[in-house]
Amino acid sequence: MADSTEVPIRESETPTISIAVDFYGGLHTLFGKGQHKLAIPAADKSGNPATIGFLVTHLCETKMNDPRTELFVLDGHIRPGILVLINEADWELEGEEAYEIQSGDNIVFVSTLHGG
Amino acid sequence: MAPALCAICKTARALIKRPKNHTKLCKSCFITIFEDEVHHTITSSQLFYPGEKVAIGASGGKDSTVLASVLKTLNERHGYGLELVLLSIDEGIRGYRDDSLETVKKNAAQYDMPLLVVGYDELYGWTMDQVVETIGKKGNCTYCGVFRRQALDRGAKMLGIRHVVTGHNADDVAETVLMNLLRGDLSRLSRSTSIVTGDNKSEVKRSKPLKYSYEKEIVLYAHHKKLEYFSTECIYSPEAFRGSARTLIKQLERVRPSAILDIVRSGEDMARLVPGESASSCGGCKSKTETPVAVLEDDVGGCGSSNGRTPGGEMAAMDKQLRENEEAEGLEVDITKLVLEGKNGQREKRDKPTTRQVLGKCQRCGYMSSQDICQACTLLEGLNKNRPQIQI
Ligand SMILES: [Zn+2]
Numbered sequence: 479m480a481d482s483t484e485v486p487i488r489e490s491e492t493p494t495i496s497i498a499v500d501f502y503g504g505l506h507t508l509f510g511k512g513q514h515k516l517a518i519p520a521a522d523k524s525g526n527p528a529t530i531g532f533l534v535t536h537l538c539e540t541k542m543n544d545p546r547t548e549l550f551v552l553d554g555h556i557r558p559g560i561l562v563l564i565n566e567a568d569w570e571l572e573g574e575e576a577y578e579i580q581s582g583d584n585i586v587f588v589s590t591l592h593g594g
Numbered sequence: 595m596a597p598a599l600c601a602i603c604k605t606a607r608a609l610i611k612r613p614k615n616h617t618k619l620c621k622s623c624f625i626t627i628f629e630d631e632v633h634h635t636i637t638s639s640q641l642f643y644p645g646e647k648v649a650i651g652a653s654g655g656k657d658s659t660v661l662a663s664v665l666k667t668l669n670e671r672h673g674y675g676l677e678l679v680l681l682s683i684d685e686g687i688r689g690y691r692d693d694s695l696e697t698v699k700k701n702a703a704q705y706d707m708p709l710l711v712v713g714y715d716e717l718y719g720w721t722m723d724q725v726v727e728t729i730g731k732k733g734n735c736t737y738c739g740v741f742r743r744q745a746l747d748r749g750a751k752m753l754g755i756r757h758v759v760t761g762h763n764a765d766d767v768a769e770t771v772l773m774n775l776l777r778g779d780l781s782r783l784s785r786s787t788s789i790v791t792g793d794n795k796s797e798v799k800r801s802k803p804l805k806y807s808y809e810k811e812i813v814l815y816a817h818h819k820k821l822e823y824f825s826t827e828c829i830y831s832p833e834a835f836r837g838s839a840r841t842l843i844k845q846l847e848r849v850r851p852s853a854i855l856d857i858v859r860s861g862e863d864m865a866r867l868v869p870g871e872s873a874s875s876c877g878g879c880k881s882k883t884e885t886p887v888a889v890l891e892d893d894v895g896g897c898g899s900s901n902g903r904t905p906g907g908e909m910a911a912m913d914k915q916l917r918e919n920e921e922a923e924g925l926e927v928d929i930t931k932l933v934l935e936g937k938n939g940q941r942e943k944r945d946k947p948t949t950r951q952v953l954g955k956c957q958r959c960g961y962m963s964s965q966d967i968c969q970a971c972t973l974l975e976g977l978n979k980n981r982p983q984i985q986i
Pocket residue numbers: 600601602603604605606619620621622623624
């Protein structure tokens with residue numbers, strides 16, 4: 479491809495996986511918009527496969543444009559009251575933070591913390 | 595990991611793990627059981643009568659949106675014969691309700707229900723923007739909360755509707771139970787746990803059909819049914835959910851999901867022990883009490899919702915203010931209290947909550963109140979004194 483030279487070398491060194499991440503229930507305000515198509519590193523710095531736990535940290539570091547991280551993460555974990563769905567299934571059925579993300583996965587974060 | 599199958603139909607993939615009993619369900623079985631349980635709450639508490647006109651307190655948020663959707667479904671499925679309308683309160687905060695009212699309007703069209711919108715200005719003569727102009731941003735949540743508590747009732751009364759249902763869920767009730775325990779306010783426990791407030795004498799009855807529904811399941815119901823709802827924080831309450839009892843509830847749920855309904859039931863059981871109070875029923879049908887009815891002045895509404903949710907800092911501020919109001923009014927002669935104290939001075943402390951329970955009407959607005967002048971009228975008096983000259 480003609481424009482292949484424009485791809486930064488780092489990208490080719492670190493394999494990525496493509497996923498869709500959606501934010502609902504007010505969380506979209508922390509991340510600029512509701513729907514994100516992302517290419518995330520397939521592994522963390524220690525070479526372990528990318529998990530939901532890794533994704534949460536990654537999102538905080540790269541996608542959050544609001545200083546109030548505690549609205550999303552509390553004590554290093556997703557804030558209680560925020561639901562996580564992995565391909566529509568409750569993450570409690572999928573191993574929660576330990577779930578290893580697959581290419582094409584749809585991860586949804588829904589806050590229940592807003593008024594009704 | 596092989597996907598788990600639904601515990602009910604045993605064919606579809608399980609997508610939901612129910613917080614109250616860990617049952618794994620597929621989407622359609624979950625939606626059915628969620629609706630069935632609300633139906634059970636409604637019938638076992640005899641919430642409605644055929645032909646009743648019922649206003650759904652609608653904020654455009656998740657709880658009231660789910661309530662409207664479920665009530666419409668059940669009304670048609672089980673032939674309740676209800677005339678359902680959506681009732682929205684406009685606090686008069688420029689820009690804040692615009693989007694949520696849009697959502698309510700969409701719901702009204704989608705569910706084919708009439709929508710009635712009543713403003714704080716119509717009800718109180720003040721919009722929240724004007725309140726903030728007058729008193730500043732500090733403490734305005736107190737006003738908003740006290741006004742909101744009466745707004746649905748006043749609005750319904752204005753429109754000739756005698757029953758308002760709200761989207762209060764199990765998490766809301768559990769939070770209120772905890773708050774009342776922390777404040778040692780057992781007399782309020784019954785009001786906050788009972789499914790119905792107001793009685794035959796009251797002009798407007800209030801009930802919460804989602805009282806036993808987990809907030810998590812409400813959000814999942816909305817998600818899987820693709821219901822459109824609106825979520826934003828009140829612009830006057832930027833610190834909304836920090837350090838609240840809510841956080842504690844959610845942390846408890848994380849450790850032991852059944853904790854929420856356990857707190858609700860504990861609240862109901864404790865409420866039964868408070869003299870002169872009737873308590874609530876059902877919640878898995880462990881009791882066979884008659885339709886639970888308690889008197890008035892539900893939980894104080896917080897900011898950012900039509901629900902009784904109260905954020906941490908504001909909770910403290912509001913609590914302080916309300917106590918000051920109560921103390922101030924305590925200076926006036928309260929005959930009931932004098933009689934009680936005269937009879938048995940030692941029991942004064944124990945009798946106090948019962949005294950506050952005495953049902954009367956606000957001398958100004960006629961709204962039910964345990965004090966001569968209700969909290970809304972007390973706040974309005976202060977506001978009207980400070981109204982800028984130009985507006986008089
Ligand atoms: Zn099923």
